[in-house]
Amino acid sequence: MTTKSITIKSDRTIKSIMPPTKGEILCKVSGHPKLFLRVNASGAKLWLYRYTHPVMKSKHKLSLGSYPAVTLAHATAMRLEYEQLLQQGIDPKAHREQQIKDEHKSLASTFEKVAWHHFEQLKNKQKATTLKRKHGRYELLCSYLGDTPIGDIEPLQMLEVLRDIQANSLKDDGTPTDKADRCAVIASDIFNHAIVHGYATNDPARIVKPMLDSYRYGNRPSITTPSEFGQLMRDVETLKGTVHDSVFHSIKLLSLLFIRNGDLRRLRWSDVNLDMAQIDLQPMKGHGASKLRMVKDMIVPLSRQAVEILKAQQAITGHTDYVFHSDTATKNNIINENAANDALKSLGYQGTHCAHGFRASARTMLRHKLKYDKDVIEMALGHITRDPNGTAYDRWEFVEERSQMMQEWSDYIDNLKTGKTDNVIKMPRMRQNDIKTV
Incomplete structure (x- = not known):
């Protein structure tokens, strides 16, 4: 030089x-x-x-x-x-x-890049329908936070995002939906993913989630008046030959047993005893308060009509593990979760009645038309009930009374299908005192 x-x-x-x-x-x-x-x-x-x-x-x-x-x-x-x-x-x-390293790291660890990296890892863990629902929430969060380095996002910024989502997703009555809450859960998963990979040190979504306005789940659409329910069941009969027999049988069993659609779809033949006319069921958990109320296992008595349907289904899938086995299913080898609802929609019942709605139909009419004790109905729905001492009844409790109720309910449905809404079979009722439902 x-x-x-x-x-x-x-x-x-x-x-x-x-x-x-x-x-x-x-x-x-x-x-x-x-x-x-x-x-x-x-x-x-x-x-x-x-x-x-x-x-x-x-x-x-x-x-x-x-x-x-x-x-x-x-x-x-x-x-x-x-x-x-x-x-x-x-x-x-x-x-x-x-x-320079920090700048490169920031570019590689924007909220959007970390979010979609996390989403990709879910593809082998969750079913396609679940991912489809989540995809929109990932897109929504990224529209707010996409270019921001994930480690720089503060609780206040996260709260503003979630509140804006909540303000733009209200019900017709002005109350919040669960959209912001679900986005907060997903955001929390993304932040935890970032923490594990060294891109962030805290989860602001978890911190601010309790500050969101509370929401409540709306009731699933259901028909609870006898005449309309009778028409529904007549319409269901017209599905035979237009949908797969497994779907047809599943809808009829949902009306008779009023268990959750997911529980019915996952039912195994090993849990069905046609000779004793009962099912040994481990119910799925629901949402909100009902999640805490569901029993771990229960006995479901079967009416004569339910046994006949299961025997017909046995001729189709009796050689498989699942009652509602499907050769075309891509996962779990059971019929699609939307099969029953799609069939009901094809009958014109979208927004009026859904697969889950059979539970509300049974609860309402068993109580107000057939005059069954509400606690017996709650037990049939798989909800925890307690005796006067606060001890939860076991799954065999009142099985005879529940068997009578299930048979009477099936007979009542048959009457409704023929238009005989007042022809109720009278059976002895169980007596209960001070049973507390939790």
Whole structure:
């Protein structure tokens, strides 16, 4: 390197520097020790900061960029910043390298990139219908937070996002839906994913979720008047031959047994005893309060009509593990969760009655038309009930009374299908005192 005694005082000085015919020249900057401008034969000008390592005491140089992209003022400002780092015992070169790493990490760890990385990992763990529902919520969250480094998102920002989602997803009566709450759960999963991979240190979604306005699940659409229910059951009969027999049988059993659609779809033949006319069931958990009320296992008595349907189904799937086995299912080998609802929709009952609605239909008419004790009905629905001492009844409790109820309910449905809404078979009722439902 050729040394030439040129001291830079202004941009005019820099512009007046003539490139050497060969080699390089190193120019000092007036009033800024350790800062130099290196000029080579091609005319390229590069800022250099030359310093002594604060610990190793070795000589180092650090490029600050090319002139004129980096102006004289910018170069002197950087030199001042590095001088302050040296006074703190920090190596400027190491500091800048860490800054670059942090910038790259921020670009790689935006909320959007982490969110979709997390979503991709769910593909082998959750069914397609669940992922389809979640996909929209991921998109919604990313529309608010997409470009923000996930580690920089504070609770206040997260709360503002969730409240805005809630404000834009109200029911007709102005009360909140569960959309913001579900988005908060997904956001929390994404933040935990980021924490595991070193992109974040906390989960602001979990912190602010309790601050959202409360919501409640709406009732599933159901028909609860005898005449309309009779018409529904007549319409259900018209499905025979238009849908797969397994779907047809499942809808009829839902009306007779009023168990959850998911419980029926997952029913195994090993849990069915046609000789004793009963099912050994481990109910799924529901939502909200009902999740806490569901029993772990229960006996479901079968009416004569239910046994006949199961025998017909046995001729179709009796050689398989599941009562509602499906050869075309991509997962679990059982009929699709939407099969029953799609069939009801095809009959024109969308928004009026759904597969889950049979539970409300039975609860209402068993209580108000057949006059069964509400606690017996709750037991048939799989809800925990307690005796006067607070002890939960076991799954065999009142099985005879429940068997009578299930038979009477099936006979009542047959009467409704023929239009005989007042022809109720009278049977002895069980007597209960002070049974508390929880």
